[in-house]
Amino acid sequence: MDPVLTSHIREPNGHTLEAYLRRGGYSGLRKALSLPPGEVIEMVKASGLRGRGGAGFPTGMKWQFVPKDSPKPKYLCCNADESEPGTFKDHVLMERNPHLLLEGCAIGCHAIGAKVAYIYIRGEFYHVQRVLEAAIEEARAAGFLGRDILGSGFDCEIYVHRGAGAYEAGEESALLESLEGKRAQPRIRPPFPAVVGLYGCPTAINNVETLCNVPLILTHGPEWFASLGPEKNGGPKLYCISGHVEKPGVYEASMHVTLRELIYGYAGGIRGGRALKAVITGGSSTPVILPGQIDAQASFDGLLKAGSMLGSAAIIVMDDTTCMVWLAENLLHFYRHESCGKCTPCREGTDWLLKILHRIEAGDGSMRDIDLLLSVSRNIGGKTLCPFGDAAIAPVVSTIQHFRHEYEAHVREGRCTCPAEWREMGNRGPGARA
Amino acid sequence: MTFHPEMRYEEGLHVSRRERRDEGEPFAFTPENRQRLEAIASHYPPEHRRSAVIPALYLVQDQQGYVTASAIRHVASVIGCTEAEVDDVVTYYAMFFRKPVGRYVIQVCRTLSCALRGAERVAAELKRALGVEVGQTDPTGTFTLMEMECLGACDRAPVVMVNNELWHECQSPDQVGAMLDGLREKGPAALTGCHLEVEKKRGPAGP
Numbered sequence: 146m147d148p149v150l151t152s153h154i155r156e157p158n159g160h161t162l163e164a165y166l167r168r169g170g171y172s173g174l175r176k177a178l179s180l181p182p183g184e185v186i187e188m189v190k191a192s193g194l195r196g197r198g199g200a201g202f203p204t205g206m207k208w209q210f211v212p213k214d215s216p217k218p219k220y221l222c223c224n225a226d227e228s229e230p231g232t233f234k235d236h237v238l239m240e241r242n243p244h245l246l247l248e249g250c251a252i253g254c255h256a257i258g259a260k261v262a263y264i265y266i267r268g269e270f271y272h273v274q275r276v277l278e279a280a281i282e283e284a285r286a287a288g289f290l291g292r293d294i295l296g297s298g299f300d301c302e303i304y305v306h307r308g309a310g311a312y313e314a315g316e317e318s319a320l321l322e323s324l325e326g327k328r329a330q331p332r333i334r335p336p337f338p339a340v341v342g343l344y345g346c347p348t349a350i351n352n353v354e355t356l357c358n359v360p361l362i363l364t365h366g367p368e369w370f371a372s373l374g375p376e377k378n379g380g381p382k383l384y385c386i387s388g389h390v391e392k393p394g395v396y397e398a399s400m401h402v403t404l405r406e407l408i409y410g411y412a413g414g415i416r417g418g419r420a421l422k423a424v425i426t427g428g429s430s431t432p433v434i435l436p437g438q439i440d441a442q443a444s445f446d447g448l449l450k451a452g453s454m455l456g457s458a459a460i461i462v463m464d465d466t467t468c469m470v471w472l473a474e475n476l477l478h479f480y481r482h483e484s485c486g487k488c489t490p491c492r493e494g495t496d497w498l499l500k501i502l503h504r505i506e507a508g509d510g511s512m513r514d515i516d517l518l519l520s521v522s523r524n525i526g527g528k529t530l531c532p533f534g535d536a537a538i539a540p541v542v543s544t545i546q547h548f549r550h551e552y553e554a555h556v557r558e559g560r561c562t563c564p565a566e567w568r569e570m571g572n573r574g575p576g577a578r579a
Numbered sequence: 580m581t582f583h584p585e586m587r588y589e590e591g592l593h594v595s596r597r598e599r600r601d602e603g604e605p606f607a608f609t610p611e612n613r614q615r616l617e618a619i620a621s622h623y624p625p626e627h628r629r630s631a632v633i634p635a636l637y638l639v640q641d642q643q644g645y646v647t648a649s650a651i652r653h654v655a656s657v658i659g660c661t662e663a664e665v666d667d668v669v670t671y672y673a674m675f676f677r678k679p680v681g682r683y684v685i686q687v688c689r690t691l692s693c694a695l696r697g698a699e700r701v702a703a704e705l706k707r708a709l710g711v712e713v714g715q716t717d718p719t720g721t722f723t724l725m726e727m728e729c730l731g732a733c734d735r736a737p738v739v740m741v742n743n744e745l746w747h748e749c750q751s752p753d754q755v756g757a758m759l760d761g762l763r764e765k766g767p768a769a770l771t772g773c774h775l776e777v778e779k780k781r782g783p784a785g786p
């Protein structure tokens with residue numbers, strides 16, 4: 146499949162309105178504005194577009210849930226928080242193709258009847274915020290945003306809202322809290338944001354990559370879109386490949402692609418020709434899988450079958466020098482730090498998981514600790530308001546499932562049995578418990 | 580009662596995280612910053628001015644480097660909410676500083692993709708070179724060292740951010756001294772930038 150989302154991203158000045166218009170930009174918006182909102186939603190539904198933020202929920206259906214007859218204003222929120230570890234695709238899209246996102250936001254607003262869209266961007270992406278704001282200025286000046294867009298009578302404003310460093314702000318209801326000027330903590334659902342969202346008004350929340358696909362559907366048609374990938378997994382997909390590969394980066398492919406093709410083809414194989422040990426397929430919140438499973442199709446449904454998830458399509462590759470206890474410890478440091486503190490199982494549980502992992506990795510663990518990790522995990526999984534809790538235990542449960550022997554070796558030998566030269570070993574290396 | 584029967588809380592694990600807030604100099608926005616804030620606040624419905632709390636706190640940091648108790652009171656009065664509501668936000672988000680920081684806040688990503696390519700060693704080298712622990716400022720007041728979680732540029736690991744907005748990519752542990760010297764001598768111009776900025780300097784490379 147030839148890239149469509151990222152076809153021109155290496156062109157100098159490819160991010161400008163002029164370049165975008167030369168590529169046929171904003172024709173999707175023109176088309177959308179000539180149709181009633183319901184028909185735009187039908188087109189998106191027919192394309193089979195599924196959310197690219199993590200859950201893979203059908204976008205058209207999400208838009209349809211926004212009540213048409215509500216007297217309240219409606220909002221579109223673009224989730225540009227991109228903080229799932231291993232994910233950096235929205236970064237590239239916004240930085241190099243900002244008008245595609247703006248066009249997607251405007252079409253989304255038209256479809257759900259919103260006049261305002263907020264792009265919630267993570268605080269660390271200040272450089273990207275400036276690119277987006279410059280693009281918004283360009284689009285307004287050219288009549289693609291603002292009042293009476295293209296003479297259709299449709300008004301739409303897009304604002305960029307900068308977060309300030311919080312992973313949980315990417316969770317959709319926590320994102321709304323953060324946008325309202327509060328701590329990013331999830332809300333109890335129902336009611337769902339489609340009905341009671343931002344400022345208590347009907348709100349659609351979509352990921353950056355999801356919205357970037359919308360203009361393509363309008364321009365090329367839903368059939369074209371669906372035909373790009375396997376059934377129910379249509380459209381182009383961006384994959385973020387990082388870790389121990391020769392060429393880490395963002396790669397665009399159809400979801401027919403397999404993990405093997407992505408890792409050994411696109412990303413050039415394992416760094417230094419070493420052996421593959423494990424792969425995370427959809428960001429740190431998805432279970433670790435083994436080399437034997439990399440012939441799985443890297444689609445929503447393909448990876449589910451392989452025992453993991455497509456998630457945010459963040460593929461993190463580990464070679465044979467990687468200690469799996471260390472990996473779980475590294476990620477639990479992340480989850481402990483980022484737990485928003487609202488639900489007790491997650492707030493307390495991630496703290497305990499990290500402590501236990503730390504003592505096993507440092508060579509001070511006991512065999513019982515391994516089962517204790519699983520027991521604590523069971524007290525978190527499914528017991529929280531948002532899926533953060535399930536995400537946090539994925540690295541622990543899946544590494545114990547596949548690499549229990551490695552945990553046991555740490556306990557038996559009283560040290561990290563898999564030290565690597567790229568780590569800072571401190572007092573964990575051979576002979577740690579001398 | 581504990582969260583889990585085998586988790587013993589009495590082992591001195593629960594230290595109160597409450598710190599006394601720094602009162603600081605009396606704070607008010609400069610007229611320019613106040614104007615910038617009002618421009619941002621106009622993006623939200625007037626009855627939802629509270630949405631501008633995070634932007635207001637960034638302006639506080641622009642103006643005086645970190646967030647003091649006096650600044651929190653000022654933000655609350657300008658936004659029209661309570662101090663506790665502002666404090667809630669300040670204490671939650673990782674990018675707000677509650678203590679004075681050095682001229683350059685070095686924010687090293689420590690999460691998996693960066694760690695797989697040497698981020699632990701980058702952090703260790705920085706500690707050694709600056710003689711500080713994470714969270715501390717060196718004696719000259721030039722550098723504060725922080726650890727961050729995944730910054731969203733994992734293909735350029737290990738990634739370092741400076742002052743919440745400048746980026747430096749592919750930082751090898753052996754080149755930490757060079758980065759610090761560069762900052763001392765040339766300031767932010769010594770940083771590589773990230774992705775696009777790097778390509779603009781070097782011309783497009785592979786993906």
Ligand SMILES: Cc1cc2nc3c(=O)[nH]c(=O)nc-3n(C[C@H](O)[C@H](O)[C@H](O)COP(=O)(O)O)c2cc1C
Binds near residue numbers: 195197198225316533
């Ligand atoms: C803890 C947590 C963090 C999340 N972070 C992000 C994120 O950074 N970006 C994102 O687009 N979605 C994130 N999501 C998913 C969102 O909740 C939501 O499903 C998504 O934005 C919906 O957009 P989509 O339907 O276009 O995928 C996160 C979910 C959870 C539970």
Ligand code: FES
Binds near residue numbers: 738
């Ligand atoms: S892990 Fe460091 S930027 Fe993602």
